Amino acid sequence: MSEKIVTQQLLLPDLRFVKQERVKNFRYIYCEKVSDFEVCPKCATKCSTIYDHVNVTIKDAPIRSKIIILKIRKRRFCCKNCKSIFREPVGGIYKRFRTSERFRRHLMWCASKFMNLKEVQKHGDCSAWLVYKAYYQQIERELRRCKSSWPKTIGIDEHSFLRNDKTKRVDFVTVFIDYNNKRMKDVVLGKSHGDLLDSSIQKIEGKENVKNVIVDLSPTFRTFAQEYFPQARIIADRFHVTKLMHPLIHELRRKVIEDNKIDIKRRNPINRLLLRYRKTLYCHQRNAIDTFLELSPELKELYWYQQRIYRFYRIKGYNKARKVFIRLTDEMAKTKNKQILSYRNTFRSWHDEILNYFSTKLTNGRTEGYNRKAKLIQRCAYGFRSFKNYRLKLLYSCQ
Ligand SMILES: [Zn+2]
Incomplete structure (x- = not known):
């Protein structure tokens, strides 16, 4: 095959190869369009009267890392019907574009x-x-x-996006995850109820398809889900429920260490041990925890409630879990510790959502995974200024 035929095959289908030049890293290909007639864009009549010629330069995709420049000799036609003058279009190049x-x-x-x-x-x-x-x-x-309607199961979560210069606050974005097709459904700027309602998710059809909505313990997301997906079952994420007491445990642990002047120069494993599920620990580790808990009755009480929550999530079956949960909240009512009472109130207000976990066994894990990916994209790009671009990039990479 001659070089001419090869070059012709690499060109856009409408164009005919004339000659070529090589200058350093550039390859200039001279070509022209061949057709018997063109259609006038104004009145849509056939037209074959050539008015004059113009030369245009178009950049095409590189071949073997050589930059390809198309030098196209375009004809200009004069329409007999409406007397307008127009350039012939070339397939694969948009009007007024200098690149293919x-x-x-x-x-x-x-x-x-x-x-x-x-x-x-x-x-x-x-x-x-x-x-x-x-x-x-x-x-x-x-x-x-690749537009599609709402799936059966979705997850909702938020992550930080950028520091707003005007309000001096961090802006948040809310993500909607499609659990059935394993991709991101939509990204919305803001995390308030108004932001969510008045956003691009309005354009997605079939919200009656949604049967399960998984949220963390955020009241905003819950009210939004109740309003926007009235038929859906709302599920509180398991991890967010179990970690609810962790900050207070850490606070009390630090207090005990300070009050009793325990030497913490060496790495003290007690902070990790206190948060572990007791059944998975060795005997000496359990003994160490028990000795530590003797120093503070407050911490001891909290520790045992925490362990009961861990055990609660290992129950199989909705009805059994419901009984255990009611017993747990009832016993929590007897305590004099105000903070445990506030945890009890949270549990009671999320009663249905927490128990819904046992009929579906769905967690927010996938959503948190996509959050991780979103953070990675932000880091690789050294941050985004435009939310529109961020949204496009995120949706495209989480397809
Ligand atoms: Zn015309």
């Missing part, structure tokens, strides 16, 4: 594979503006293609 669609797709490929967008800029020999524009445009197009 293929080149933009190539930039997107680089942007998703390379470390950062600066490298893409260097590789494609183009401006930062073009890289950003092409990248986010392509992502948007891709996401529009």
Whole structure:
């Protein structure tokens, strides 16, 4: 096969190869379009009267890391019907664009594979503006293609996004995770009830499909889920319930160590041991905990409630769990410790949601995993300024 035929096959389908030049890293391909007639964009009549010619320069996707520049000799036609003059269109190149669609797709490929967008800029020999524009445009197009309705199970969670200069506060974003298809459904700026209601999730259809909503112990998300998905069952995440008492345990432990002047120069494992499930510990570890707990009756009481919660989550069956939970909250009412009473109030207000875990065994683990991924994307990009771009990138990487 001659070089001419090879080059012709690499060109856009509408174009015919004329000649080529090589200058350093560039390869200039001269070409033109061949067609018997063109259609007038104004009045849609056939037109074959050539008015004049213009030369346009278009950047195409590189071949073997050589930059390809298409020099196209375009015809201008004069319409007989409406007397307007127009340029012939070329498939694969949008009107008024100086780069081909293929080149933009190539930039997107680089942007998703390379470390950062600066490298893409260097590789494609183009401006930062073009890289950003092409990248986010392509992502948007891709996401529009794979639109779907709400799934059966979703998870809701929030994570920090950026420090707002005006309000001096950290802005949060809320993510909706699709558990059935294992992907991110949507990202919304803000975490308040109003922000969630008045956002892009309104465009997603089929909210009556949602049967399970998994949330952490956030009252805002619960009220939102109750309002927006009235048929759904709300499930409180297991991990968030079990870690509820952890801060107070740590506080009391520090107090005991300070009051009794315990030497903590060596690494003291008691902070880890106090939070572990007792049945998985060795005998000497249990003894160590018991000796430590003798120093503070307050901590001792809290420790045993914590252990009961761990045991509670190992129960199988909804009815059995319900009985144990009611017994636990009833016994908590007898205590004089105000903080334990406040925990009791939390448990009672989340009664149905906590028990719903036992009929589905669903947790917020997947949502937290996607949060981890979101943080990684933020770090790799050294932070985002535009929420729109962040949303596109996040949705695209969590497909
Ligand atoms: Zn016309």
